Amino acid sequence: MSIAASVLDAVRAEAALQGGGRVTRAGLRIGELSGVAVESLRFCLEVLVADTELAALGFEIEFAPWTRRCRGCAAVFRVTDARPACTACGSGDTEAAGGDQMELSFLELEEP
């Protein structure tokens, strides 16, 4: 719930920076390692926007998979079943590359 509240704070702050037009759509990018359950977030957002100026706002939530980068062959690969070894060359020498995002990725606004 507090993450959903932070999302709305971010939407309002960015909308103000963009001239204050009414926000019609907002994009979120939520990583597999962010600790956020997308369905719960969606539910909390719906609860929080009800009866506010953002009541009609539609959220598009993009899932960002857990990825690692191989230090050997530089491939970036998706981690499945928590296996950290490179899926291209098999090397175990890999580093975190993505999946902890929790970002506002776009806003669609009416002209102010």
Added chain:
Amino acid sequence: MLVPLERKVLNENDRIAATLRQRFQRNGTFCLNLISSPGSGKTALLERTLAGFDAARRVAVLTGDIQTDNDARRLARYGFPVRQISTGGACHLDARMVERHLTDWPVDELEILFLENVGNLVCPTSYDLGEEARAVLLSVTEGEDKPLKYPATFHHADLMVLNKIDLLPYVPFSMELARENARRVQPEIEILEVSCTSGEGLERWNDWIERHL
């Protein structure tokens, strides 16, 4: 009008956390964020840790719970400054709560500040508190697969403390498998094994802390 953005949802939390981190670094304070399920032994580990410190050490604890100040009262017996953060419903600590509870405290003179998070393996993960290191506790009465079930938490941890190892003869817990699961999620994670009841392994835990000072 479509405006592409890359704004972090928790950027306000991250901003406060960055300020705290700078402050800790400037003053040479080692700040450790302790995360685990309820009942894994965060408070017990801190009790043993404080009990082993010389009274002259400059150490303090902020301990978070949804309700009650029981943990703060347990920890205050060791003579070091302890403050309870009652989150009033929130299932995690955030940087603002930490900042607020550090006002009018001699925080800038501390060697070590322990942040005992609310017992929860999910929500605390997302909130940077300005800590230098993050430790996650897993006790042997839980499942070895917790690192796989809660990968975000273990992925963001520097250290995993396997606690309650005195109970190993009585529970079907494989240390080997727990270690393997943690390393799958976070290949660089350090792992310590302790019992806050028998005291086994606490020396290595203390060494780990001293190494960060």
